[in-house]
Amino acid sequence: KAGVTQTPRYLIKTRGQQVTLSCSPISGHRSVSWYQQTPGQGLQFLFEYFSETQRNKGNFPGRFSGRQFSNSRSEMNVSTLELGDSALYLCASSFKGDGTFVHGSSPLHFGNGTRLTVT
Amino acid sequence: AQSVTQLGSHVSVSEGALVLLRCNYSSSVPPYLFWYVQYPNQGLQLLLKYTSAATLVKGINGFEAEFKKSETSFHLTKPSAHMSDAAEYFCAVSDPTSGSRLTFGEGTQLTVNP
Numbered sequence: 001k002a003g004v005t006q007t008p009r010y011l012i013k014t015r016g017q018q019v020t021l022s023c024s025p026i027s028g029h030r031s032v033s034w035y036q037q038t039p040g041q042g043l044q045f046l047f048e049y050f051s052e053t054q055r056n057k058g059n060f061p062g063r064f065s066g067r068q069f070s071n072s073r074s075e076m077n078v079s080t081l082e083l084g085d086s087a088l089y090l091c092a093s094s095f096k097g098d099g100t101f102v103h104g105s106s107p108l109h110f111g112n113g114t115r116l117t118v119t
Numbered sequence: 120a121q122s123v124t125q126l127g128s129h130v131s132v133s134e135g136a137l138v139l140l141r142c143n144y145s146s147s148v149p150p151y152l153f154w155y156v157q158y159p160n161q162g163l164q165l166l167l168k169y170t171s172a173a174t175l176v177k178g179i180n181g182f183e184a185e186f187k188k189s190e191t192s193f194h195l196t197k198p199s200a201h202m203s204d205a206a207e208y209f210c211a212v213s214d215p216t217s218g219s220r221l222t223f224g225e226g227t228q229l230t231v232n233p
Contacts, residue, residue, distance in 0.1 A: 004162070033219035043209065043223040056220045090162055094219050104217035105151045105170040110162030 001026055004111035006091050012117045018079040021114045025072050025093030031055075032074040033108065034066060037088040046089075049074055081118045088113045121146045121212045125224035133232050138197040140227045142184075142210030145191065152193040153211040153221065154184055163209065169193060180204070205231045 005024040013019050025032050033056075034046040045058040049068035066076040072093075078085055092108035126141040144150055151170050155163040167178025174186040184195045193210060207228050211221040 031219050042225050043211075043221075045220050045222075048219045050218070056218050058220070092163075092219065104213035104215050104220075105168070106219070107153065107165045107168055108163075108219055108221065110155075110164070112160070112162045 004091055004093050004109055006089075006111035006114050008114060009112065010115045010117075012119060013081050014119055015081055015083060017081050018077060019081060019116060020075055020077045021089055021091075021116070023074045023076075023091030023093075023111060025074070025091075026095075026109055029093035029095040029109070030072050031094045031106075032068055032072060033092050033094070034074070034076050035090045035092065036060075037090055037113070038086075043090075046076065078116075083118050086116060086118045088115050121150070121214065121222045123210050123212050123222055123224035125208075125210050125227050127227055128225060129228045129230065131230040131232060132200045134202055135199050138182075138195070138200045138204065138229065140195040140208050140210075140229065142193045142195065142224060143191050144193060144210070144212045146212055146214060148214045148216075151213045151215075151217075152184075152186060153213070154178065154182070154193075154195050155209045155211060155223075157207045157209065157226075159206075166195070166208075200229075200231045202231050202233065205229055 007022045031050045033048040048056040052068045063079045068074045090113045092110045094106040122145045124143045153168045154166040167176045169186045177183045182197045210224040
């Protein structure tokens with residue numbers, strides 16, 4: 001089975017621009033979550049989608065948004081980029097055997113991330 | 120609210136020596152605990168997880184961890200370090216209502232010296 005795929009791997013944007021990152025989960029995984037990783041703040045949860053609905057949201061400003069499509073692929077968007085948005089953005093997928101919303105015990109399968117640099 | 124504290128942001132061991140990476144958690148409900156490893160320019164890979172079954176959990180690559188409720192700890196160990204173990208290790212906590220929301224520790228960078 002193919003793993004979680006994130007595109008692009010690297011992005012360089014200018015302050016004030018917007019960016020869209022893409023994530024394709026493992027086949028059959030219906031839950032997709034996003035995390036931001038920075039040297040200063042570590043790994044922080046952004047949001048989670050299941051069946052095209054946002055189920056959980058972290059403590060990030062409204063400039064950070066996401067969506068999920070019917071094939072479980074997900075995108076996250078950051079508008080009006082700031083220098084502090086420079087980070088590795090990680091997508092993870094998970095599943096529960098009965099196909100319902102994942103349980104906290106379900107392990108996450110991470111992609112290799114998108115490295116965003118804002119200049 | 121949940122939190123995770125990893126003691127020691129950097130740990131250095133010799134090849135063949137014991138690896139011990141410390142993790143303490145705080146959770147108001149029975150937790151699920153995870154250890155992930157991250158190699159340079161890669162995402163996180165699951166090493167092992169505790170989900171209220173056996174308190175001693177065995178994972179991949181010879182790693183194991185023991186859940187100690189009285190100490191609120193979930194330390195990661197490996198009897199004999201290998202050069203390929205050099206990476207960053209993250210402890211994380213969730214609970215039955217968390218979905219995919221994990222709270223991560225700050226990470227421990229493991230260096231293995233020849």
